[in-house]
Amino acid sequence: GGAFPDGSVWDQSSHGPTADGRTKPEVIARGSGTYAAASPEDHNGEGYREFDGTSVATPLVTGAAALLLQAHPGWTPMMVREALMLTADSAQMPDNDRGWGRIDVLAALAYGPSDVGEATPSIRxxxxxxxxxxxxxxxxxxxxxxxxxxxxxxxxxxxxxxxxxxxxxxxxxxxxxxxxxxxxxxxxxxxxxxxxxxxxxxxxxxxx
CATH class of the missing domain: 2.60.40.3080 (Immunoglobulin-like)
Known part of the structure; x- marks a missing residue:
């Protein structure tokens, strides 16, 4: 999902639950007034422009996942997902508007699932x-x-x-x-x- 700078949900962000009752979205990220890299054909001459919507919130979460994998190469995709969700700002009370909340990348980097053994990930x-x-x-x-x-x-x-x-x-x-x-x-x-x-x-x- 997408969020405004103050953390409130962007007005065009999708809401849950899914048809089978699962809580959605899982997390949200900034999706309004976000300054990010742009294609050569679509920027202000500096290589950047302002974006809005879940089409910017989604790559922000993807980038966060990439940072987690770089810092913790032994983590599985499910562990990355768990770290992002359980360190988000609404993790204690998830709902169908914000999910588990706005991601906190620094907190996710410091998160330590008890079953992560980076030295020997293949034998645990x-x-x-x-x-x-x-x-x-x-x-x-x-x-x-x-x-x-x-x-x-x-x-x-x-x-x-x-x-x-x-x-x-x-x-x-x-x-x-x-x-x-x-x-x-x-x-x-x-x-x-x-x-x-x-x-x-x-x-x-x-x-x-």
Whole structure:
């Protein structure tokens, strides 16, 4: 999404939720009165011009993601997404106007997901959930070290095992259905645990 310099949402920025109930946008960036590089055919003679809209907010977020990958080459795309979302200025209370809020690139650069091991990124198990907090569903990104059968367990705040899913040996992200209404998970902090014969990882999942 796009934002005015004061952080309010640009009037032509799209709003959520999606048809399946997911919170959108995920983040916003400045989309009004932004001075940026322009093509040779479209500038004031200095190589720059003022832009408005999500067509400038989007490349700003893309550039932020590129900076994160340069600073943290061991991060996966899901980790970059998590860092941008969870350090944005509305991360504690996401909504369908601002999403998780206006990005804070310096805060995202300093963000440290517990499963990032830059020295040995290829030999560590990984379990990342996004968005987090989540409502209705969440995307689970995992790495199963050594292949073979793996299981994902979801525990209630009380410690009770709620679900146990069998995962393929390949590490493909998938959508975890959190349910809705009377059949959904009540708001709270849950534990996700990934384990196989060769590895184990866990992370907290906040359900709103």
């Amino acid at each position: 198990p990984r379990l990342v959930v996004s968005p987090n907090p989540a409502t209705g569903s969440a995307l689970v990104d995992f790495r199963n070290i050594g292949g073979g059968p793996a299981h994902l367990e979801l525990y209630a705040p009380s410690g009770r095992l709620l679900r146990r899913l069998s995962l393929a040996s390949t590490s493909e992200p998938f959508t975890l259905d959190l349910g809705s209404g009377a059949h959904g998970l009540i708001p709270g902090v849950y534990l996700l645990r990934l384990h196989s014969a060769a590895s184990e990882a866990s992370t907290k999942l906040i359900v709103r």
